[in-house]
Amino acid sequence: MTTATATDVLPLRVEDLTVRFAGLTALDGISLTVEPGTVHAVIGPNGAGKSTTFNVLSGVYRATSGTVHLGTRELTGLPPHRIAALGVARTFQNLALPPRTTVADSLLLGRHRLTRSGFVTAGLRLPSAVREERAHRERVREIAEFVGIGDQLDTPTGALPYGLQKLAELARALCMEPSVLLLDEPVAGMTADERRRTAAVIAGVRDSLGISIVLVEHDMGVVMRLADEVTVLDFGRRIAAGPPSRVQNDPAVIQAYLGTPDTGDTNEEATP
Numbered sequence: 001m002t003t004a005t006a007t008d009v010l011p012l013r014v015e016d017l018t019v020r021f022a023g024l025t026a027l028d029g030i031s032l033t034v035e036p037g038t039v040h041a042v043i044g045p046n047g048a049g050k051s052t053t054f055n056v057l058s059g060v061y062r063a064t065s066g067t068v069h070l071g072t073r074e075l076t077g078l079p080p081h082r083i084a085a086l087g088v089a090r091t092f093q094n095l096a097l098p099p100r101t102t103v104a105d106s107l108l109l110g111r112h113r114l115t116r117s118g119f120v121t122a123g124l125r126l127p128s129a130v131r132e133e134r135a136h137r138e139r140v141r142e143i144a145e146f147v148g149i150g151d152q153l154d155t156p157t158g159a160l161p162y163g164l165q166k167l168a169e170l171a172r173a174l175c176m177e178p179s180v181l182l183l184d185e186p187v188a189g190m191t192a193d194e195r196r197r198t199a200a201v202i203a204g205v206r207d208s209l210g211i212s213i214v215l216v217e218h219d220m221g222v223v224m225r226l227a228d229e230v231t232v233l234d235f236g237r238r239i240a241a242g243p244p245s246r247v248q249n250d251p252a253v254i255q256a257y258l259g260t261p262d263t264g265d266t267n268e269e270a271t272p
Ligand SMILES: Nc1ncnc2c1ncn2[C@@H]1O[C@H](COP(=O)(O)OP(=O)(O)OP(=O)(O)O)[C@@H](O)[C@H]1O
Pocket: 021, 024, 025, 026, 044, 045, 046, 047, 048, 049, 050, 051, 052, 053
């Protein structure tokens, strides 16, 4: 499987990002840098602003102020398809693959922006279009094998177990040949086995492909094992940042997850 080289992957820089919705400040001056080839987790209690961060990075929401750059290229304000074309791919919290389409064809959809033959040449089955499609199918097979679903290429995605559907979605994002991958709760709803398997694939995407990953995830075990760097949000503000071991023991983070001691509002499972 082809790998990205250090020069292909640029840092993703978020600077002083603020997003307001009709009086509510969802993000309040957030800054973070995703270094090339690292996993950067964005965590925080419900409503902290994680999804809003993702939606700005992928162009779904517009920033009220602040900037996002990939290397020197400004992404702020670009529409989602332009951001994707610049190499920032995302997966969704909920399954988004067409259930009756085979895994192979679903992954081919991910290669749409890399397809050069127009649909007339493809429709006429010109040799150039046939060659191009064969090359894309070969790459789809490689990527499917990389995430461990190579023997499911002819299966309709809807017939796969849940964990494999999520991996197919990750594979579709990889089919865009991104340099940055935004993963929105990639292990949510999975069994322990599926979580382990998916975490290993994500580590492989970083270690073997050199792709940078922004990870929003509630499963603290997965975050602490995978992340090189963690940014913690609470009520739209960055309350801590650093390597997992440091963030895990930060009193502000513990307090944000547990609630203030005098409210008695505790949630042991969510403790980082
Ligand atoms: N489109 C929107 N319109 C209005 N308010 C929004 C919108 N999107 C998010 N918000 C608000 O912004 C705040 C941050 O929400 P966000 O979804 O980013 O949090 P989150 O950390 O992803 O939470 P969760 O873990 O529950 O998914 C919340 O108060 C939310 O209600």
